[in-house]
Amino acid sequence: MSTTAADRPPLGVRDGFFADLLRSEFLKLRSVRSTYWTLLAAVASNVVLAVAAAAVIPGALSAEDKLTVDPIRLSLAGLHLSQVAVGVLGVLVIAGEYGTGMVRATFSAVPRRRTLLAAKALTFAAVAAAVGTASCFAAFFAFEAIVTDPALQTSIGDPGVLRAVAGGGVYLAVLGLLGLGLGAVLRSTAGAVAVLFGLLFVPAILLELLPSTWRTTVGPYLPMQAGSQIFIAQNRGPDELGAWAGLGVFALYAVVAVVAGLILIERRDA
Amino acid sequence: MIQATGVSKRYGPTLAVDDLSFTVPPGMVTGFLGPNGSGKSTTMRLILGLDAPTAGAVTVNGRSYRDYRRPLYEVGALLDAKAFHGGRSAYHHLLALALSNGIGRSRVGEVLDLVGLSTVAHQRAGGFSLGMAQRLGIAAALLGDPPVLMFDEPVNGLDPEGVVWIRTLLRSLAAEGRTVFLSSHLMTEMALTADRLVVIGRGRLIAETTVAEFVDGGSGAYVLARSPQTGRLRELLEARGATVVPEAQDAVRITGVPSDDVGELAQRSGITLLELSAHRTSLEQRYLQLTDDCVDHRPAGRRPEVRP
Numbered sequence: 001m002s003t004t005a006a007d008r009p010p011l012g013v014r015d016g017f018f019a020d021l022l023r024s025e026f027l028k029l030r031s032v033r034s035t036y037w038t039l040l041a042a043v044a045s046n047v048v049l050a051v052a053a054a055a056v057i058p059g060a061l062s063a064e065d066k067l068t069v070d071p072i073r074l075s076l077a078g079l080h081l082s083q084v085a086v087g088v089l090g091v092l093v094i095a096g097e098y099g100t101g102m103v104r105a106t107f108s109a110v111p112r113r114r115t116l117l118a119a120k121a122l123t124f125a126a127v128a129a130a131v132g133t134a135s136c137f138a139a140f141f142a143f144e145a146i147v148t149d150p151a152l153q154t155s156i157g158d159p160g161v162l163r164a165v166a167g168g169g170v171y172l173a174v175l176g177l178l179g180l181g182l183g184a185v186l187r188s189t190a191g192a193v194a195v196l197f198g199l200l201f202v203p204a205i206l207l208e209l210l211p212s213t214w215r216t217t218v219g220p221y222l223p224m225q226a227g228s229q230i231f232i233a234q235n236r237g238p239d240e241l242g243a244w245a246g247l248g249v250f251a252l253y254a255v256v257a258v259v260a261g262l263i264l265i266e267r268r269d270a
Numbered sequence: 271m272i273q274a275t276g277v278s279k280r281y282g283p284t285l286a287v288d289d290l291s292f293t294v295p296p297g298m299v300t301g302f303l304g305p306n307g308s309g310k311s312t313t314m315r316l317i318l319g320l321d322a323p324t325a326g327a328v329t330v331n332g333r334s335y336r337d338y339r340r341p342l343y344e345v346g347a348l349l350d351a352k353a354f355h356g357g358r359s360a361y362h363h364l365l366a367l368a369l370s371n372g373i374g375r376s377r378v379g380e381v382l383d384l385v386g387l388s389t390v391a392h393q394r395a396g397g398f399s400l401g402m403a404q405r406l407g408i409a410a411a412l413l414g415d416p417p418v419l420m421f422d423e424p425v426n427g428l429d430p431e432g433v434v435w436i437r438t439l440l441r442s443l444a445a446e447g448r449t450v451f452l453s454s455h456l457m458t459e460m461a462l463t464a465d466r467l468v469v470i471g472r473g474r475l476i477a478e479t480t481v482a483e484f485v486d487g488g489s490g491a492y493v494l495a496r497s498p499q500t501g502r503l504r505e506l507l508e509a510r511g512a513t514v515v516p517e518a519q520d521a522v523r524i525t526g527v528p529s530d531d532v533g534e535l536a537q538r539s540g541i542t543l544l545e546l547s548a549h550r551t552s553l554e555q556r557y558l559q560l561t562d563d564c565v566d567h568r569p570a571g572r573r574p575e576v577r578p
Contacts, residue, residue, distance in 0.1 A: 031359065
């Protein structure tokens with residue numbers, strides 16, 4: 001498509017359409033309280049639960065347990081809680097616009113909705129990954145600083161440890177994108193939050209009621225089961241997917257949701 | 271310039287806009303008039319690309335709105351005063367919109383000054399009154415200093431001071447040579463602000479004209495005369511080709527002869543005139559006449575009285 005006069009910014013205005021959208025979306029994220037509350041909750045969950053795990057769990061584990069447990073998984077126990085906060089923020093980033101009516105101002109300023117949603121997703125994912133990863137490292141070091149049992153002590157240089165700790169942050173970012181995709185599809189905060197956590201927690205419960213072969217064939221591909229592989233450093237279960245395969249499957253869920261959002265956002269009336 | 275060509279919009283079984291074509295020419299205030307529910311807001315949503323038309327097309331300055339990357343330089347619009355996140359400050363709301371279009375920070379301060387929100391710029395917009403929300407919406411519309419401005423019912427729910435402020439602002443924006451497209455269901459508002467009118471009812475175009483033509487187009491002007499000798503006056507006037515209808519006990523309604531002629535005729539014939547007045551159909555009456563068939567919801571048994 002040729003560039004017409006309307007595509008060019010007037011004199012004195014920077015070009016870089018996508019960069020402008022990223023700037024705008026980053027400001028939107030920074031300028032509402034819900035961002036700070038959810039991220040604070042995520043960081044607090046990760047760190048506080050790591051400290052609690054370090055203080056309580058070593059005494060509760062048998063010698064045999066200590067051989068099969070993954071200390072990284074223990075130090076990142078907070079992810080079970082922080083994922084809720086990051087998932088909610090992912091939903092809010094787009095469904096909140098629909099809920100408040102802001103979306104009409106947003107679409108009036110940026111009628112290219114796909115590009116807009118892409119900028120939104122990218123901005124949010126970057127923030128979620130940064131905060132998520134930082135809090136996972138904080139959790140890991142807090143756990144290691146407190147835990148005294150040599151069986152549970154690890155170093156960041158040990159095999160798989162760095163990948164697992166950083167992976168916790170990636171897990172949060174991907175999960176947040178799943179929430180953002182669902183938010184774009186459903187356009188309702190309550191609806192998208194319900195579906196997101198239904199998707200994460202319900203299949204595992206249902207699977208318990210089904211024949212055990214299902215647990216080993218279908219189970220590993222469930223969103224949370226697949227996604228958690230990236231933050232396991234050692235003693236992976238026999239039927240579980242590998243770290244990267246698991247993350248890939250998990251990311252696929254997020255990609256499907258975001259792509260559905262990208263398709264629908266352009267077609268539907270605001 | 272805004273141009274609609276055969277635009278229709280269907281929401282389920284409801285045809286909200288029906289084959290609508292009109293032009294909003296540059297450099298003047300065009301009023302968009304219609305009863306509540308006649309499709310004004312829908313049409314404006316179609317112009318802004320918020321909703322997609324079922325048929326037809328709308329362009330702004332020659333292009334479909336959805337094709338613009340930085341539309342705030344082309345069109346500023348206030349459709350819905352509450353289109354913001356209540357938890358964000360007015361300043362951040364405007365800055366987020368400005369950044370998305372590559373508009374600088376300093377412009378945000380300017381528009382805040384312009385609408386008089388500078389002192390509350392850093393408060394959460396959720397606490398704003400309707401009047402302040404309206405001002406915030408107008409500030410957003412002015413961010414890109416656009417040649418085309420569009421406002422949907424901008425005076426709705428405002429206090430008298432706010433109404434005057436908006437009216438003055440719209441006039442000055444038009445005086446700067448901008449295209450202003452303004453919707454209202456209030457005729458009086460249009461009479462004060464608009465140069466041209468696009469009138470719709472039930473989603474269809476009823477009239478597209480200037481305000482002056484709109485008024486004259488009514489079955490229009492008449493002269494009211496009150497006299498103790500209406501019988502004789504009537505004879506003389508009818509002899510000159512006028513139509514005379516009794517209005518009250520001692521009054522007649524005359525059409526076809528200007529009031530000056532009626533006065534002279536009476537004087538020459540020694541007829542006492544107690545009252546002589548020229549009447550023009552008001553915009554309000556003309557509007558009610560035109561949209562009479564197009565009002566969806568009317569209280570039962572109360573048909574508005576429409577007198578020509």
